[in-house]
Structure formats: structure tokens, C-alpha cells
Amino acid sequence: MTTLAEDLRRSLDHSRNRLIAFALEPQIEQIGRVVEIGDGVATVIGLPETRLDELLVFEGGIHGLAVDLGEHTIGCVLLGDASTISSGSLVRGTGQVARIPVGEALLGRVVDALGAPLDGGSPVAAEAFAPVEQPAPAIIDRALVARPLATGLLVVDAMIPLGRGQRELIIGDRATGKTAIAVDTIINQRSSDVICVYAAVGQKASSVSQVVEAVRRYGAPDRCLFVIGEADAAPGLQWLTPYAACAMAEYFMARGRDVLLVIDDLTKHAAVYRQVSLLLRRPPGREAYPGDIFYIHSRLLERAARLAPELGGGSLTALPIAETQAGNISAYIPTNLISITDGQIYLDPRLFYEDQKPAVDVGKSVSRVGGKTQAAVLKSLSESLRLEYAQFLELEMFTRFGSMVDERTHKVIEHGRRIRAVLSQQQFAPLPLGEQVALLLALSEGILDGLPLERVGTFRTNLGSWLAEHCPEAAALDDRAEVLREDLRSRIKASLELLAHSLGPPSAPP
Ligand SMILES: Nc1ncnc2c1ncn2[C@@H]1O[C@H](COP(=O)(O)OP(=O)(O)O)[C@@H](O)[C@H]1O
Ligand SMILES: [Mg+2]
Structure with missing residues (x-):
């Protein structure tokens, strides 16, 4: 009995002490x-x-x-x-x-702009919270872009090479394969250590789930993160999505990692910003966009950088996407974005309908930074490619009218057709560096010229396994390799000739 009474008294004392210690202060809340x-x-x-x-x-x-x-x-x-x-x-x-959760726990997840899960999983266990808007790295904190970012698409890696820390716009009409290029680039990172962040702004739920599915199926999903502001999400959330995705990517960059950020797409982002601005009765400017539309995009893309070695040397590569109307790249938002970024990959609907995929218009595309970073083995082989291809396209235009051509022109055209066949590529099938080098070598050594055009496709499909078997050193090439040594070059050439030979008799000389 006594113990019970004692217990009771002790707990009463404890409560009284806590009450006495409690300080009553006014709390001001507006x-x-x-x-x-x-x-x-x-x-x-x-x-x-x-x-x-x-x-x-x-x-x-x-x-x-x-x-x-x-x-x-x-x-x-x-x-x-x-x-x-x-x-x-x-x-x-x-x-x-506004702050969002950041950290390793986000990898492999699908979240919205506030970090809330959209994949049906548990809430993200954040390592830290970061503000969605952060100042871009200062000039002194940056280093030159030095390593290539391989997309696995031959047409891009050979002619419009990208560097880690660069900003490259993917621009074109609707349904020309813009998302496909970005997704293939993400998938290609399965053979690198790059972390990928895909930000969807104003996209249909079905397109978003296609992207997520493709990366889960072909890529390295545990190194990818999806930040989604679907078309039916609150406009504010859509607007915030690229900034939030960028902050999530910056977490990894600050820890010395290389990160790829895809923003699909900034035209829809501009539209949603125009919508909220008009509803808030802010004064409209050109095409009814608010006056700071250039600034909101440039301050976002300026956050892409390669950090100086003292800061860990991480990088953030940005691949923003822009959609044009009827190929008009001189509309307001496309010109803004072209002037903010370090180059653009222009996709042409005409090429797409002619079944030249990826439909990259090489003449209108440029990469102003990545050229210096291109893998040395690839650079030496692709130098003349752009010129040869451009010459061919021009000649082909003329010969379309059925005029007679001399033998030299005929050769140039046949060679160009093979370049075009080599540059087209299926989705979800990124080419490793070794195969890219081998294909370009086959072109420049004239091996493909001896092959009927319709067999170039088979040559490509068989190339990977053939190289692995007959020339493993070529299959093992990586972007830090020096220029192709003469002995390796002749060995690759010999095995390519064997492959071409195995596909049947050469085409009749023109
Ligand atoms: N290299 C390719 N090979 C085959 N089909 C492709 C290729 N690139 C894109 N496509 C197809 O073209 C369609 C439009 O591509 P998408 O990337 O969604 O276009 P956009 O993002 O420009 O609207 C998709 O159905 C896609 O599967
Ligand atoms: Mg798209």
C-alpha cells in the first residue's frame, strides 16, 4: 500500500515541477x-x-x-x-x-517536386533538406568541362559530342524523338557511373510511365531519379519541378559525382509559368510571357557546371528539351533557350518521316563545349565525317531530279548513303565506344562501300558480338584511351573485313 501512495506522490511531484519549469511566453504567429x-x-x-x-x-x-x-x-x-x-x-x-528532401535515398524513386513519392513506395528518408533555388556555382568554383558524356547515339557522340558539365538543348517539333534521345542517353549511363535525374514538366502520365519503364528495363534504375510534375499536377508543382530536380542533382554534384539532368520540357514550363503569372495579373510581355521568363530559365541552367577539383570535381550536365511549332526555332522561348545553352541538337520532322532516326539535323546542330572533350579515338575518325555527310546531302538533293552523274559523284553518294545508314539507330540500343569506333573505321576504310546498302543494317547488328569474339581489345575501348594505335587499328580493320565478307559477296562496282 505504502509503495503505491509513494509512487503516486512522486509522480505528482514530477508533474508539479514540470509545470513550474514551464515558462509562459507569448508566441507571435502571423x-x-x-x-x-x-x-x-x-x-x-x-x-x-x-x-x-x-x-x-x-x-x-x-x-x-x-x-x-x-x-x-x-x-x-x-x-x-x-x-x-x-x-x-x-x-x-x-x-x-521551399525545401525538398535530398540524398541517396532518392535514387531509384519517382517523386514530385516536394519529394513526395509517386511510385507507391514509402516516404523518402531524406539525408538533408535543400532549398529548391540555389545560386549557381561562381566562376572561381568552376573547372573546364573535360570528360565526355557518352550518349551511345553515334550521330551525337561523333558529330555533336557532349561534355560532362555542359548544357545542351534538345529541340524539335512534337513527336520527333526528343524524349527518345534523352532517354537513350540515360540508358547509356548503365555502363558509366553517372547519376541521372529525369524531370518531367507538363507531360502526359502515359509518356512519363513509358520513360520510367524504359529506364527500368534497359538502364540502371538504381542510379536514376524521376521528378515528375505531370500535366494534371497543380501548376505550382509543375513550375517547381525543374528547380527541385536540379537541387536533388546538385546534392550528388557537391559530393564529387557526375550527374545528368534531363528537363522534359522547358516550353511547357514556360507555358505553366505564363499561366500562373497571368492569373496573378502580372503584366504580360512578349507572347504574353512575363518579363522575367528569360531569367527564370537562365538561372536554372546556370546551375549546370563542372566544379573545381578543390570542390570535389563533380559535374551537372543539363539536357533541357524544347518543343517548336512547325520547326520555328526563332520563336521566343526557343531562341531564349538556344542563347542560354552551349549548343543544340535539332530534330527535323522531315528526317523522322523519312525514317532517319534519330532525326538529328547535323547542319543545324552544334555543341560548343563538348568538342574539346571528345574521346581521342573517336575524334580522329569523326573529323571528316561531318563534311562528307554535308556534301552528300547536298549532292543527293541535286541528283533527286534524275540528272546523270559522273562516277566520282556516284561514289560520294553511295558512301553518303552508308554514312546515313550507320548514323540511324534504334531506340534503347546505345552503342559502346568500341562499336562506334569500329563503325567509323569501317566507313573511313571503305569496307562498307563494298557492302550492298541493305546489308549495312545486318553488319551493325552483328558487330557487337563479332568484336567481342574477334577483337576484344576494341570492345574494351573507353573514353580515356589515346588515339587508335596503328597495330590495333589494323587488327580492327582485319576483323571488320572478315565480318563484311561473312555477310556475302561484295556489291558490284558502280
Ligand atoms: N530512334 C528511334 N527509333 C525508332 N523509333 C523512335 C526513335 N526515336 C523515337 N522514336 C519513336 O517516335 C515517337 C516519338 O518520340 P518521342 O521521343 O516521344 O518524341 P517527342 O519527345 O519529340 O515528342 C515515339 O513513339 C518513339 O518510340
Ligand atoms: Mg517528349
């Missing part, structure tokens, strides 16, 4: 109210201390970003389903900018 609500935006009054880009919390737990500070009102984009908010709802400031 509360505002929603005065107007629109499609994904809200106007709020009564939070005079709100700062630009501050995260606000609405009644019901929905978050919003203060993007427009007026004299008495605050324009806010909502980051979630607005159905629980109405005029008069309470709003609280947080004094913080």
Missing part, C-alpha cells in the same frame, strides 16, 4: 487570409512580413509559394490540390523558402 482563389493561385492579405519565394501554409496543410508581393496583397502559387481552400481560409507564413 495569420493571413485568402481573399481570392483561382486556378492554382491564391491572393492573400494580412502577412506583411512575407518575403519573396517564402513558403506559406494554408488551412488544410496545402503549401503555397509567395511569388508576387504587392502593397497590400500577396500573390501565391499553390503546391497542391486547392479544393480545401476557399476565400477566407487562414494562411500562415513559415519564414522559409
Whole structure:
């Protein structure tokens, strides 16, 4: 009995002590109210201390970003389903900018712009929280882009080579294979150590799931991360997606890793930004886009960089995508993006319909940084390729009209047709460096000229296994290899000749 009474008294004492220790202090919390609500935006009054880009919390737990500070009102984009908010709802400031979870735990996941899972999995166990907007690395913190980023697409790696830390725009009309190029590049990283982040803005759910499926099937999904702002997500979430994806990628760059960030696509991002800006009654500029549309894209893409060795030497390569209307690359958003990036891969619908895939228009495409980083073995072989191909395209135009051609022209055209056959490539079948080198060698040594055009495809398909068997040194080439040594070159050549021979008799000389 006594022990029970003692226990009771002790616990009472404990509670009393805690009550005495509890200090009563006034806690100031500013509360505002929603005065107007629109499609994904809200106007709020009564939070005079709100700062630009501050995260606000609405009644019901929905978050919003203060993007427009007026004299008495605050324009806010909502980051979630607005159905629980109405005029008069309470709003609280947080004094913080939007933050998202970052860390290794995100790899292999599909999340939205706030890091919430979309793959049906458990919430992401974040190692840290990072602000979605971060300043780009300063000039002094950067190093020159030095290593290539292999896409596995011969037409890109040979003629428009990309470097780690570069920004390259993929631009073209709808359904010309823009996403396909980005996805193939992600898939090719299965044989490198690059971490891939795919950010989808305003894409259909079905296209997004196709991308995720393709990477899971052919790539290295445990080194990939998908940040998705689908077309039916809140406009604010779509708008935030590329910034959030970039912050998630920066986490790895800061730890010395090479990261690839695909943003699919910035034209839709611009459109969603225009939508919220107009709803917030901000003054429209050219094509009704708000005046800072150039700045919001350049401050995003400036975050791509290769860091100096003192900072770990990591890199962030950005592949933004832009969609044109009827091939018009001089429209407002495409020209902005072309001037921000270090080059563009231009996809031509005409080539696509002629079944030349990937439909890269080599003449309109350029890479202003990657050329210096191109693997030495590839560089020496691809130097003349661009010129030969351009000459062929021009000659082919003329001969289409059926005019007689001399023997030399005929040869150039037949050679060009083989270049074109070698440059076209199926989806999800990235070429390792060794096979790229072998194909270019077969072209430049004239081995393919002796092969009927329709057999070039078979030559390509058989090439991988043939090299592995007959010339394993070629299959093992990597981007740090020096220029092709003469002995290796002649050995690859000999085995390629054997392969061509095994495919049947040579074509009749022209
Ligand atoms: N290299 C290719 N070989 C075969 N089909 C391709 C190739 N590239 C793209 N496609 C197909 O073309 C269609 C459009 O490609 P997609 O990448 O979705 O275009 P975009 O992103 O430009 O709208 C898809 O059905 C895709 O499978
Ligand atoms: Mg697409």
C-alpha cells in the first residue's frame, strides 16, 4: 500500500515541477487570409512580413509559394490540390523558402517536386533538406568541362559530342524523338557511373510511365531519379519541378559525382509559368510571357557546371528539351533557350518521316563545349565525317531530279548513303565506344562501300558480338584511351573485313 501512495506522490511531484519549469511566453504567429482563389493561385492579405519565394501554409496543410508581393496583397502559387481552400481560409507564413528532401535515398524513386513519392513506395528518408533555388556555382568554383558524356547515339557522340558539365538543348517539333534521345542517353549511363535525374514538366502520365519503364528495363534504375510534375499536377508543382530536380542533382554534384539532368520540357514550363503569372495579373510581355521568363530559365541552367577539383570535381550536365511549332526555332522561348545553352541538337520532322532516326539535323546542330572533350579515338575518325555527310546531302538533293552523274559523284553518294545508314539507330540500343569506333573505321576504310546498302543494317547488328569474339581489345575501348594505335587499328580493320565478307559477296562496282 505504502509503495503505491509513494509512487503516486512522486509522480505528482514530477508533474508539479514540470509545470513550474514551464515558462509562459507569448508566441507571435502571423495569420493571413485568402481573399481570392483561382486556378492554382491564391491572393492573400494580412502577412506583411512575407518575403519573396517564402513558403506559406494554408488551412488544410496545402503549401503555397509567395511569388508576387504587392502593397497590400500577396500573390501565391499553390503546391497542391486547392479544393480545401476557399476565400477566407487562414494562411500562415513559415519564414522559409521551399525545401525538398535530398540524398541517396532518392535514387531509384519517382517523386514530385516536394519529394513526395509517386511510385507507391514509402516516404523518402531524406539525408538533408535543400532549398529548391540555389545560386549557381561562381566562376572561381568552376573547372573546364573535360570528360565526355557518352550518349551511345553515334550521330551525337561523333558529330555533336557532349561534355560532362555542359548544357545542351534538345529541340524539335512534337513527336520527333526528343524524349527518345534523352532517354537513350540515360540508358547509356548503365555502363558509366553517372547519376541521372529525369524531370518531367507538363507531360502526359502515359509518356512519363513509358520513360520510367524504359529506364527500368534497359538502364540502371538504381542510379536514376524521376521528378515528375505531370500535366494534371497543380501548376505550382509543375513550375517547381525543374528547380527541385536540379537541387536533388546538385546534392550528388557537391559530393564529387557526375550527374545528368534531363528537363522534359522547358516550353511547357514556360507555358505553366505564363499561366500562373497571368492569373496573378502580372503584366504580360512578349507572347504574353512575363518579363522575367528569360531569367527564370537562365538561372536554372546556370546551375549546370563542372566544379573545381578543390570542390570535389563533380559535374551537372543539363539536357533541357524544347518543343517548336512547325520547326520555328526563332520563336521566343526557343531562341531564349538556344542563347542560354552551349549548343543544340535539332530534330527535323522531315528526317523522322523519312525514317532517319534519330532525326538529328547535323547542319543545324552544334555543341560548343563538348568538342574539346571528345574521346581521342573517336575524334580522329569523326573529323571528316561531318563534311562528307554535308556534301552528300547536298549532292543527293541535286541528283533527286534524275540528272546523270559522273562516277566520282556516284561514289560520294553511295558512301553518303552508308554514312546515313550507320548514323540511324534504334531506340534503347546505345552503342559502346568500341562499336562506334569500329563503325567509323569501317566507313573511313571503305569496307562498307563494298557492302550492298541493305546489308549495312545486318553488319551493325552483328558487330557487337563479332568484336567481342574477334577483337576484344576494341570492345574494351573507353573514353580515356589515346588515339587508335596503328597495330590495333589494323587488327580492327582485319576483323571488320572478315565480318563484311561473312555477310556475302561484295556489291558490284558502280
Ligand atoms: N530512334 C528511334 N527509333 C525508332 N523509333 C523512335 C526513335 N526515336 C523515337 N522514336 C519513336 O517516335 C515517337 C516519338 O518520340 P518521342 O521521343 O516521344 O518524341 P517527342 O519527345 O519529340 O515528342 C515515339 O513513339 C518513339 O518510340
Ligand atoms: Mg517528349
